[in-house]
Amino acid sequence: MELTLWTYEGPPHVGAMRVATSMEGVHYVLHAPQGDTYADLLFTMIERRDRRPPVSYTTFQARDLGGDTAEMVKTSVREAYERFKPQVMLVGESCTAELIQDQPGSLAKSMNLPIPVVSLDLPAYSKKENWGASETLYHLVRSLLLPHVLAPGSKRPARDLEMRPKANIIGPTALGFRCRDDIQEVLKLLAEIGVEANVIAPLGATPDDLMRIPDADFNICLYPEIAQTTCDWLKRSFDQPIVTTVPIGVGATRDFIAEIGEVAGIDVSRALARSKADTLGNWNAARLSSSAAPGASRLPWYSRSVDSTYLTGKRVFIFGDATHAIAAARIATEELGFTLVGIGTYSRKFARQIREVAKQHGLEAVISDDYLAVETAVAEAAPELVLGTQMERHIAKRLGIPCAVISTPIHVQDVPARYSPQMGWEGANVIFDDWVHPLMMGLEEHLIGMFREDFEFAEGHMSHLHTAPHAAPLQSAGSPIVASGSEMAASAALNSESKPMAAASEDAAEANGKINGDTETGAASWSPDGIAELKKIPFFVRGKVKRNTEKFASDRGITAITVDTLYEAKAAIGQ
Numbered sequence: 001m002e003l004t005l006w007t008y009e010g011p012p013h014v015g016a017m018r019v020a021t022s023m024e025g026v027h028y029v030l031h032a033p034q035g036d037t038y039a040d041l042l043f044t045m046i047e048r049r050d051r052r053p054p055v056s057y058t059t060f061q062a063r064d065l066g067g068d069t070a071e072m073v074k075t076s077v078r079e080a081y082e083r084f085k086p087q088v089m090l091v092g093e094s095c096t097a098e099l100i101q102d103q104p105g106s107l108a109k110s111m112n113l114p115i116p117v118v119s120l121d122l123p124a125y126s127k128k129e130n131w132g133a134s135e136t137l138y139h140l141v142r143s144l145l146l147p148h149v150l151a152p153g154s155k156r157p158a159r160d161l162e163m164r165p166k167a168n169i170i171g172p173t174a175l176g177f178r179c180r181d182d183i184q185e186v187l188k189l190l191a192e193i194g195v196e197a198n199v200i201a202p203l204g205a206t207p208d209d210l211m212r213i214p215d216a217d218f219n220i221c222l223y224p225e226i227a228q229t230t231c232d233w234l235k236r237s238f239d240q241p242i243v244t245t246v247p248i249g250v251g252a253t254r255d256f257i258a259e260i261g262e263v264a265g266i267d268v269s270r271a272l273a274r275s276k277a278d279t280l281g282n283w284n285a286a287r288l289s290s291s292a293a294p295g296a297s298r299l300p301w302y303s304r305s306v307d308s309t310y311l312t313g314k315r316v317f318i319f320g321d322a323t324h325a326i327a328a329a330r331i332a333t334e335e336l337g338f339t340l341v342g343i344g345t346y347s348r349k350f351a352r353q354i355r356e357v358a359k360q361h362g363l364e365a366v367i368s369d370d371y372l373a374v375e376t377a378v379a380e381a382a383p384e385l386v387l388g389t390q391m392e393r394h395i396a397k398r399l400g401i402p403c404a405v406i407s408t409p410i411h412v413q414d415v416p417a418r419y420s421p422q423m424g425w426e427g428a429n430v431i432f433d434d435w436v437h438p439l440m441m442g443l444e445e446h447l448i449g450m451f452r453e454d455f456e457f458a459e460g461h462m463s464h465l466h467t468a469p470h471a472a473p474l475q476s477a478g479s480p481i482v483a484s485g486s487e488m489a490a491s492a493a494l495n496s497e498s499k500p501m502a503a504a505s506e507d508a509a510e511a512n513g514k515i516n517g518d519t520e521t522g523a524a525s526w527s528p529d530g531i532a533e534l535k536k537i538p539f540f541v542r543g544k545v546k547r548n549t550e551k552f553a554s555d556r557g558i559t560a561i562t563v564d565t566l567y568e569a570k571a572a573i574g575q
């Protein structure tokens, strides 16, 4: 048993639903209790689809458990076949149905329908949504293509050099992060280098399309969490190489083009040269004309332009699925000049890759699907920006840290009406805007650092977002995010702008009294002069300074943190 309030992923049958809903001509019969149809809303509301997912539920109730639930499966399969006339049927079970062991897949197969029936065995108590999607895609593709696999040891015939190389794009699904627009960007990149898109799957594909997968020269594993297992099988079965670079970010997009050049044996130097064209001169009116060849992405120039100088060294914490987290770490550090202070994923299958990235930055990766562990890690790292999922948006909000969403799980606002890819050149433009937007603008940051007593532009205020001053994060290392009474009092005192300093100091003394009373934590107390000095530190790094100073004091057995302690800690730690 695991106490869970939020989960990063749904049960595996939701992953199977994502694959079925992505496709045309596929129907999914799900043995599930009454109420499981809630998952329909993910598609009709979050993704705003205009029709229900192609899923029939057996919706058994408590009173059915004494009867023949297996017969309910057969009835659902029969009715779904007659009503929807799919080309392929998926049959599986949800968590509760797994317990009653009706084996719906075998039952459906025994009915001898005139279409392929793919039985899904998705263990709901040990696996999750992305794994469910990955397995479903793999079993679907495998069931259809098994009769056509190459004989063991045989090779694909060499590509006809007169023909353009063909690629499959594997992995985009319903409810994936920005898949809809990423596909468009990838298609543009392929068109530029003369590669034909053969099949895009599962999003928008039919079973007939899946049958054409072997026609391609190679597979692009666009979302490894979903596509890796299928691409590996296609490589073994059809000798199709895999392009593994995910083109999120300018550097990764260049690497993606270069890798395709290598795998397909084509010259991509022109596209790579164009990608390096500097957009600086685009401000020249002549270059803005339609005849001018634009630079590939504006991100490189935007991030080099002088307004971005203040972004250098911003402390960023990244969490999400492994694919987006790895891409984000590269963009953040190589393309925007941020400093990575934390990285993690809930995609356990890709933990090794995340650990490697963490190691390069001298960090320990957070591999967890427990949001409380992520909260603690974020609080300890005290970043100035969090790039994460919808969960991290909540965490960051409570801590008063700016945040942008880079990965599922997402809410409805991350399925926007406007074109919003993450991949390719335009994706890099979108990323630049989305990640910089939550941060305080440079001039405001500078002015608030200089003049702290302004009645409107108080600490924590971000006029471009109309935000009121927030309670800046002041947790001690390892303390829970849900602040204790004493922490809230200290925080309120430390962030109080309306009171004169003396009154604030009294509040702080009171807060300290409470902290001191909290003998279990053994935290050093802050003297009024220490608190006054701490208040002078810009709010977005104050949490980090406070934490470091408290650790410095505790390491040396200092019980009262004065202004001197604060500066000694600063000198010692170089914060």
Ligand code: SF4
Binding pocket: 011, 032, 033, 035, 036, 094, 095, 096, 097
């Ligand atoms: S069967 Fe699984 S998904 Fe459905 S309600 Fe129960 S726990 Fe939730």
